[in-house]
Amino acid sequence: MPDPSAAPLLAVRGLDAFYGDIQALFGVSMQVAPGEAVAVIGANGAGKSALLKSIAGLLRAPRDAIVCEGEPIGGMAAFAVAARGIALVPEGRGLFPSLSVEENLMIGGQLKRAGPWSLQRVFELFPVLAERRNLPSTALSGGQQQMVALGRALMANPKLLLCDEISLGLAPIVVRDIYARLPAILAQGTSIILVEQDIVQALKAAQRVYCLQEGRVALEGATKALTREQIAAAYFGV
Amino acid sequence: MSDSKRVRVVFESRASRIALVLFALGVIALAAAPYWGGRDDLQLLAEIYAYAALASLWNLLAGYAGLVSVGQQAYVGLGAYLLFALAILLGLSPLWALPLAGIISGLVAMPVAGLVFRLRGHYFAIGTWIVAEVFRLAASQVSLLGGGSGTSLPASMIIAIAPSRALRDAVEYWVALALALTILVAIVLLLRSRYGLALKAIRDSEVAARCSGIDVMRTKVLVYIVTACGTAMVGALIFLQRLRISPDAAFSVNDWTAFVIFITVIGGIGRIEGPIIGTIIFFVLRQTLADLGTLYLMMLGLVAIAVMLTAPKGVWGLIAERFGFSVFPLERRVILDDGTARK
Amino acid sequence: MDWINVIIQGVLVGGLYAMFAAGLSLIFGVMRLVNIAHGDLIVLAAYLALVITQTLGIGPLTALLIVVPAMALIGYLLQRILLNRTLGDDLLPPLLVTFGLSVIIQNGLLTVFTADSVKLQAGAIEVDTVRLAEGIYVGVLPLLQFAVAVAVIGGLQFVFYRTALGRAFRATADDPAVAQLMGLDNRHVFALAMALSLAVVAIAGVFLAVRANFDPSQGPARLIFGFEAVIVGGLGSLWGTLAGGLILGVAQAIGAHLNPGWQILAGHIAFLIVLAVRPQGLFPKVRM
Numbered sequence A: 001m002p003d004p005s006a007a008p009l010l011a012v013r014g015l016d017a018f019y020g021d022i023q024a025l026f027g028v029s030m031q032v033a034p035g036e037a038v039a040v041i042g043a044n045g046a047g048k049s050a051l052l053k054s055i056a057g058l059l060r061a062p063r064d065a066i067v068c069e070g071e072p073i074g075g076m077a078a079f080a081v082a083a084r085g086i087a088l089v090p091e092g093r094g095l096f097p098s099l100s101v102e103e104n105l106m107i108g109g110q111l112k113r114a115g116p117w118s119l120q121r122v123f124e125l126f127p128v129l130a131e132r133r134n135l136p137s138t139a140l141s142g143g144q145q146q147m148v149a150l151g152r153a154l155m156a157n158p159k160l161l162l163c164d165e166i167s168l169g170l171a172p173i174v175v176r177d178i179y180a181r182l183p184a185i186l187a188q189g190t191s192i193i194l195v196e197q198d199i200v201q202a203l204k205a206a207q208r209v210y211c212l213q214e215g216r217v218a219l220e221g222a223t224k225a226l227t228r229e230q231i232a233a234a235y236f237g238v
Numbered sequence B: 001m002s003d004s005k006r007v008r009v010v011f012e013s014r015a016s017r018i019a020l021v022l023f024a025l026g027v028i029a030l031a032a033a034p035y036w037g038g039r040d041d042l043q044l045l046a047e048i049y050a051y052a053a054l055a056s057l058w059n060l061l062a063g064y065a066g067l068v069s070v071g072q073q074a075y076v077g078l079g080a081y082l083l084f085a086l087a088i089l090l091g092l093s094p095l096w097a098l099p100l101a102g103i104i105s106g107l108v109a110m111p112v113a114g115l116v117f118r119l120r121g122h123y124f125a126i127g128t129w130i131v132a133e134v135f136r137l138a139a140s141q142v143s144l145l146g147g148g149s150g151t152s153l154p155a156s157m158i159i160a161i162a163p164s165r166a167l168r169d170a171v172e173y174w175v176a177l178a179l180a181l182t183i184l185v186a187i188v189l190l191l192r193s194r195y196g197l198a199l200k201a202i203r204d205s206e207v208a209a210r211c212s213g214i215d216v217m218r219t220k221v222l223v224y225i226v227t228a229c230g231t232a233m234v235g236a237l238i239f240l241q242r243l244r245i246s247p248d249a250a251f252s253v254n255d256w257t258a259f260v261i262f263i264t265v266i267g268g269i270g271r272i273e274g275p276i277i278g279t280i281i282f283f284v285l286r287q288t289l290a291d292l293g294t295l296y297l298m299m300l301g302l303v304a305i306a307v308m309l310t311a312p313k314g315v316w317g318l319i320a321e322r323f324g325f326s327v328f329p330l331e332r333r334v335i336l337d338d339g340t341a342r343k
Numbered sequence C: 001m002d003w004i005n006v007i008i009q010g011v012l013v014g015g016l017y018a019m020f021a022a023g024l025s026l027i028f029g030v031m032r033l034v035n036i037a038h039g040d041l042i043v044l045a046a047y048l049a050l051v052i053t054q055t056l057g058i059g060p061l062t063a064l065l066i067v068v069p070a071m072a073l074i075g076y077l078l079q080r081i082l083l084n085r086t087l088g089d090d091l092l093p094p095l096l097v098t099f100g101l102s103v104i105i106q107n108g109l110l111t112v113f114t115a116d117s118v119k120l121q122a123g124a125i126e127v128d129t130v131r132l133a134e135g136i137y138v139g140v141l142p143l144l145q146f147a148v149a150v151a152v153i154g155g156l157q158f159v160f161y162r163t164a165l166g167r168a169f170r171a172t173a174d175d176p177a178v179a180q181l182m183g184l185d186n187r188h189v190f191a192l193a194m195a196l197s198l199a200v201v202a203i204a205g206v207f208l209a210v211r212a213n214f215d216p217s218q219g220p221a222r223l224i225f226g227f228e229a230v231i232v233g234g235l236g237s238l239w240g241t242l243a244g245g246l247i248l249g250v251a252q253a254i255g256a257h258l259n260p261g262w263q264i265l266a267g268h269i270a271f272l273i274v275l276a277v278r279p280q281g282l283f284p285k286v287r288m
């Protein structure tokens, strides 16, 4: 069990983030401990993707607003953040259509960071991908594409995995199937931030939760300690 | 609006009205140039008008319609060759041949548009260049007009313009001034028309423009043809003044495209005033650095690159931003009759 | 016999055009950039080879060992310092900057080397011929050039589809933002693509210089031939580009055979016909 009092793997402090002139985040703070799974929930437009993009380096951020293992990484280029072991599974999966399934995975591993994950191990986690390794990624079903996106991120052997709405557009049974693989990932010591609109799965998988509302943290706490009513209030802002 | 105040739509602002008056006074002074200037002055001024017109036309094409062509020399050369052909082969007076060359070039531009518009974006640019090369190579196959080495306008034709040399210089000068002004006014009117609004909408967002019922392709083709027509007339005039034509000179990419693009970009692309300012800068620099030859062209290229990367709105963009000012106002302002203006 | 010879000559020249085209096609595939200075860079490579062969006293083919890495380095720096800054939604900056570059290179060469045409001497190999069949002889040099062109296209195909670099190219072309999440620095990837493009340019430039006289004004025509080969072959397909180059070469050879003044015109007309009847090219493939 991860120890929340240990030095955080990631700390976000008072982060403001912008899409051009539009401010998407207002003073957001959060922490992730090593090996911990944290859920970030919130309605559409709450700023969940903005938070993950800021961490991953796709949105500008003040240097000290994001700290990874004690080192400020805010505003660092996305490729440099990736090299530090933070991998984002982007919303909508973002597979490369002109690459085959296997090539999509290989490009995830092109940084050659050491760690438990390899093509072999990813195929063990998602056996269906091994059968389809030579197909173009576009030829797969939505759930399988999501597995490729997850596998691609794992290939970088990240310390922290950022998942942006991995349940988006998938049938509930497929969502359950994918969530069933998360413990195997956590077991390797990887921390996960799970961004979801569909909160049931996320709350089950995570130890702690942050609820975003209009770009601000409306509620945070251990998933077990919070009631449905508290979460509903923070989610819908009623 | 709940209360029924009366509303007017106007283009002008006070500053632009003053500027327009100054502009008109300037035009009158320039029109009188044959009375105060020498032959060299007239030639230089006519060349300035030609470049201002070419740059304004390219600006309409690239800056307003987003059609970045590097092949407008096709129409400079076509207009020039048509003028020579109409004059030499059909015996038409050069002054009549000039507008006719424009019209024929506009007609030629239609099937050409059908071809080059199949290429998008960057590839359109190179496609236009190939068209210009085809015209050049075709022109050098016309042995009646001297083939690859070109030909001269016969003396009888030259005399047909005006009997004395001084008068001829003056006539050609006035034609040059009139042509440049006509082109400038035509561009302003076009941009103020519904086509201008369509172009602005297309520039803001092509998809949105298409959704709001603007026929994007038709508008662009129209601009392409109008530009071809104007460019051809300017080309015809330039070579009427030179009295000699050859394929390499008439279809020169350096003279009719490189300079024109650099002028427009340095002056300020996408603004009416840009090409004019650019032309002035171009000639001031050229008169002072005349001896540098190819170095001048390289320097101009460097400056244009630097402008594009650091101040993409050009010199006029910088001026207009600082002073909030334009001579040829294109923006509509809605005036409530209580005197408040809104954009 | 006559016509067979004409077509063979056209095919052999077409290989050179395919090399012009391959570099152009490569950078368009990776970063949607059309480099108007492409032809002038080919001529620059030719002059570079001229200077190197003269100062070091080595043959043109040996000079490739220097010209290729030198041009690749120029390409890397050009992209990294200048051209990366022009990429974006707006078409104008890349067009204008590469057009400006074209004018600068062309006039720079003119200032240094004058407008006189020059040629690289390759020695005995220039006049060697082999007999293909009764009455059909081809020069060893054109044959070598053609073989190199096929090898270059094959090599590019290999790099693009079989190596990590090619994977990075294709991923960045697909989605530059997501590619960054994989640890790829777009600016570096684009610069590598330009380096590779100019490495091909270097090879093309040296063969151009050995084949015939050249002068500083020839760049734009090389750009246009390359471009025509790309469009005729179909966007995004390297083997299509080779086919496009060959078709262009044969069209020019036929034109020249009918009337020496029609050589270039015939190529342009072949291009315009393809554009009119089959604008997607003969062997299109939407993405590289």
Ligand SMILES: Nc1ncnc2c1ncn2[C@@H]1O[C@H](COP(=O)(O)OP(=O)(O)O)[C@@H](O)[C@H]1O
Pocket: A019, A020, A022, A023, A024, A042, A043, A044, A045, A046, A047, A048, A049, A050, A051
């Ligand atoms: N590309 C964009 N440009 C401008 N505003 C954006 C963009 N993407 C999202 N936004 C706005 O930023 C806010 C946060 O968006 P986002 O982070 O995508 O929310 P979520 O992922 O929680 O649905 C929303 O108000 C949204 O409208």
Ligand SMILES: [Mg+2]
Pocket: A048, A049, A050, A091, A165
């Ligand atoms: Mg989102």
